[in-house]
Amino acid sequence: MNDDSLRRQLDELCRAINDHNYRYHVLDQPVVSDAEYDRLLSELRAIEEQHPEWVPPDSPTQRAGAQPSARFSKVRHPAPILSLGNAFSEADLRAWFERISRVDERVRKASFVAEPKLDGLSVVLHYADGLFVQGATRGNGEVGEDVTPNLRTLRSLPLRIPVDRSAPKPPADLFVRGEVFFTKADFEALNKRQAEEGGQIYQTARNTAAGTLRQLDPAITAARPLNLFAYNIVSAHGQAPTTQWATLELLRTLGFPVASESHVCKSMDEVLALYEQWKASRDELPYEVDGMVVKVDDLRLAEDLGFVGKDPRGAIAYKFPALEVTTSLQDIGVNVGRTGVLTPYAMLEAVEIGGVIVKQATLHNFDFIKDKDIRVGDRVLVKRAGDVIPYVIGPLLAARSGKEKKYVPPKTCPVCGQAVEHLAGEVAWYCVNAACPEQLVRNVEHFVAVLDVVGMGEKIVIQLIQAGLIKDAADIYSIKREDLLKLEGFADKKADNLIASIQATLTNRSLSWAITALGIRGVGDVVAQKLARKYHDLDALSKASATDIDDIEGIGPSIAQAIVDWFAKPTNRNVLKKLKKAGFWPVSQPPKKPSGAQPFAGLTFVVTGTLPAFSRKEARDFIEDLGGKVTDSVSAKTSYVVVGEDAGSKLERAKQLGVATLDEPALRKLAHKRK
DNA sequence: GATCCTCGAGTTCG
């Protein structure tokens, strides 16, 4: 790249970042995610490092933030409230360590304090003779906004220190730095309340915390449970501790809430190990954490290290991979499901979220698009939380250029072209063409997936259909070895394996799985099990009347009718006939006699996360064998939630509802105890 | 009629 274009890029980056700063700090309406902002900033830094002579006076690297808005009176901080440099990888962190070690050899033997980096809003609290007299936002680092009345509403903020009167007295003038934030549970509860009252739904906890703290009416702030953690002493008239760890201890002694995760590390290796640990368990924390702040514990050493621009060298923020990013929604596509449901999905400009590149995300249904007012061309916020599947939270209205296009749902099936239908009172739109090729593919896929035919994924199914080898699910049993060998990509071994895998379904498959495999709308494994208990084979089920099926507990008129309708269709009758002929005809097994004790009788369990010794299915079998019930969602009726590694929202919910949790050993112990 | 619970369906990437 030549100098001219590099310089243009520098100017463009400055302009963009200044704009983002304004939107973030003044408007509370960011149009890019933190991760993207950080990326722009590090690009800018890289150029400025190469060409320090180019750095413009208004470069965002030359100040710590943006101007405060005019609504609140201004407060000058006693010392500049610094920002931190970022590290995004182990290499970045080690490079930082090497850099500061070269500045001062003592660093090599130094200890570090690791603190969780909360996704909140920085504040400075002023205590005069132990009394909370003023609190301000960070603002641009030198001047912030006076939000004292709002801060007073925070329950965790001590209005007088020390809270414990017997503790030592604090310095006459103490300025404490802290972070204001919502816990995940409080934020969810707030949104739930907003939804009930028909109010606005907030997208991100951080922006809402910022908005809440900057309410002109403190009553509004008071009604929203903001939290505080203190982590720094900005100024204490020479009476501040000399290490960061002692600072945290002093703050705790005085009665400030301090993040309990904070930890002293004796080496970089310890820091890195702790980082990995935090990263793995970050979903379990009650608040959003977007990284780890690593500080040189010895504060005088940290001071000696000096600054790079406005960032102190003695501390750095080591970020977690972002879980929430913004990207642009390039188009909306539509999938056709097994039941004919049309499901829209977002085609996104590729972005990295939590370590993987995401290009697509479901949009659930057409109402979702309409309710969130998602338009093609929008910048959207995409989240990938403790789960794996990314989803679109909503558009960033502030980023609208006017060129975005409203989305019009298709009137016809995107695959077969037949008109789509919509049942009154239902959200979903259906392609009702029984011969729709997409539905056939999905149907066969479902059939083989339920019966556990290995080596038959989407690609192979499509290939077999296109080759004319199968016209419905039952046709898999008539596939010949020599037919497969003619297909591209099939040699002896692959063909043999597939045939063997199909043949394996003829033995040892229960009636309930067979019923599930048929793919009747509303019939999954639970309903199928109930049906298999009452009807001894598929013939018996096919002859049952709707009222007869309706009698089963847990099955109502609408599913009963769907079952009757399915068996009434000639094409499906034909499938049944073929299955019988092929020898796929499971019958009800006599109900298993409860073997031994039933210590879990009457108890309902939910299993979440990865258990150490059990697979999910083994855990389920274990519980059911002992007479317990296993369901998928946590409710007030759940007796125990069995928690494994990487447990997500179910654990959250269990805590909220006060449902008891068990780990695997505790589960075994419970089984033993109740015998 | 409202509310809670449970089930099913579709879902991303490597």
Add this chain to the structure above:
DNA sequence: CTCGAGGATC
């Protein structure tokens, strides 16, 4: 995991 909808319960 999220959402919608069916079913049970009050």
